[in-house]
């Protein structure tokens with residue numbers, strides 16, 4: 001197993017693994033189905049807000065409930081987590097099966113919660129929870145107009 005896979009932990013291990021990370025800890029979450037430049041730029045920017053970056057990835061069942069399409073996710077949760085763990089910007093990866101990452105945030109209690117600028121921090125449960133305990137919630141503006149959905153549409157347009 002490549003060493004970067006050591007960055008993947010279970011929910012049971014999460015609190016202890018986060019406690020061992022350099023502070024401040026930044027946490028973000030998402031699907032990350034087909035990784036693209038928008039994702040890696042945003043993850044590097046999120047990491048730069050603190051000293052460590054934790055990424056919570058939606059399980060395959062929770063992606064299905066998000067309604068991105070019957071064929072989504074294309075990559076399994078195990079594969080998506082391995083790709084995320086291989087990134088220099090990422091310190092720790094965990095999965096979550098709930099509809100939101102609220103419980104992950106409550107377990108990990110990061111100093112900073114980050115999400116792409118397509119979200120409003122005071123309108124989502126994760127952002128509200130971090131603000132409520134005195135942490136910071138940061139929306140990172142998109143630098144590159146990319147999305148997994150657009151990539152898929154492009155691939156499907158090739159006959």
Ligand SMILES: Nc1ncnc2c1ncn2[C@@H]1O[C@H](COP(=O)(O)OP(=O)(O)OP(=O)(O)O)[C@@H](O)[C@H]1O
Nearest residue numbers: 030031032033038042115116142144146147148149
């Ligand atoms: N182009 C982008 N630039 C910066 N951040 C992004 C970009 N696209 C997505 N993100 C952020 O990355 C995280 C994961 O997003 P997600 O996997 O939903 O990306 P996506 O490519 O928009 O996917 P999909 O098209 O399947 O909805 C989210 O926090 C989102 O805000």
Ligand SMILES: O=P(O)(O)O[C@@H]1O[C@H]([C@H](O)CO)[C@@H](O)[C@H](O)[C@@H]1O
Nearest residue numbers: 029030031032058099100101124125
């Ligand atoms: O990759 P996405 O679709 O941006 O990730 C979702 O983010 C939601 C957000 O945190 C608002 O709650 C979350 O609820 C959902 O489970 C996905 O992680």
